Amino acid sequence: MEVYTVNIMQYSPRQQDIIRAACTILREQGIEELTTKNLAQTLAVSEPALYRHFESKTALLDAIAAQLAAVCEASWIAARKEGGSATAVLVSFFVNQAMQFESFPPASILLDADILLQKHRDILARIHTVIEENQSGVRRLLEEAVQQKQIVLSCSCDVYACMLIGGFRLVVSSWMRNSRREAGSPSLTHTAKTFTETALGIPQPGGGEAQRPESTFF
Numbered sequence: 073m074e075v076y077t078v079n080i081m082q083y084s085p086r087q088q089d090i091i092r093a094a095c096t097i098l099r100e101q102g103i104e105e106l107t108t109k110n111l112a113q114t115l116a117v118s119e120p121a122l123y124r125h126f127e128s129k130t131a132l133l134d135a136i137a138a139q140l141a142a143v144c145e146a147s148w149i150a151a152r153k154e155g156g157s158a159t160a161v162l163v164s165f166f167v168n169q170a171m172q173f174e175s176f177p178p179a180s181i182l183l184d185a186d187i188l189l190q191k192h193r194d195i196l197a198r199i200h201t202v203i204e205e206n207q208s209g210v211r212r213l214l215e216e217a218v219q220q221k222q223i224v225l226s227c228s229c230d231v232y233a234c235m236l237i238g239g240f241r242l243v244v245s246s247w248m249r250n251s252r253r254e255a256g257s258p259s260l261t262h263t264a265k266t267f268t269e270t271a272l273g274i275p276q277p278g279g280g281e282a283q284r285p286e287s288t289f290f
Contacts (some may be wrong), residue, residue, distance in 0.1 A: 083135060085126045089115065091139050094132055095178035103188055133189070137198040140182045143172045144202050146208060158217035162210065163268045164241055170264035173244055180248060183241045207233050223272055236271055243267050 085090065093114045097106045106129070112119045126132040127145040151164035173180045181188055185199040206232075214236075225232050247260045256264075 083138075084125070087135065090122065090125055090132065091135050092176065092178070094136060095139070095176075095181060098136070098188055099178035103191070130192070130195075133192055133195045134198075136181075137195050137202075139266055140179065140185075140199060141202045143179050143182065144169070144206055147172060157222060158213045158220060159222050159272050162213045162217070162236075162272060163265060163274070165210070165213075166236075166268045167261055167265045170192060170239070170244070170261045173247075174260045175201060177248060183244055207237060207275050211235055217272075236268070239267060239271060 082278070089110065094106055097110060097114065101110075108119045108122055108129075112122055112243060115122075126135065147165055147168040150168040151161050153163045155161070156164070157246075182199065185196060189196045189199065211229050211233040214225070214232055215225070217223045218225060219228065243263055244260065247263065250257075
């Protein structure tokens with residue numbers, strides 16, 4: 073399975089390089105270190121050269137928010153393209169999201185935006201919109217799965233959507249912390265697939281019939 077990408081046409085290839093470098097600094101060092109000096113050193117360019125692509129730090133952060141939205145959009149497009157039942161699309165969405173993060177780990181700043189961007193309320197509001205859209209999409213698929221009797225829940229689909237997304241966030245955070253992974257250890261994509269299938273009660277290869285998910289899956 074290849075990573076499905078969405079190109080943001082208004083940004084040039086050089087601007088894309090700057091966005092990726094900025095995401096890396098944000099993820100690894102924090103917002104305080106996202107300075108023109110550090111960004112220029114990372115990209116091996118002069119500071120004035122950066123201003124030819126982004127007129128301010130706010131403009132760059134706005135571009136980052138757009139890139140993170142594109143990452144989520146790509147995951148949804150790929151999941152819907154693969155099709156299948158509501159539960160299959162749910163699994164595919166989280167798997168594709170994991171593939172995006174595995175392909176470019178700094179994109180996982182989406183999961184920690186409240187901490188990393190707390191002083192930039194306008195940008196944070198845009199990212200909150202993306203997160204809310206993800207939650208709505210997951211909730212709608214859960215509702216469809218319940219209606220089609222694919223799963224049985226003992227809590228609301230809205231609550232279970234929060235639990236799925238929260239659990240996925242923990243899976244990604246754990247993977248990020250273990251940056252020096254041992255050879256042969258499960259990939260983030262594999263772990264995310266196992267987590268989502270288990271949470272939805274989908275039988276695992278070599279195992280018996282999985283229990284239907286109830287109000288918690290921990």
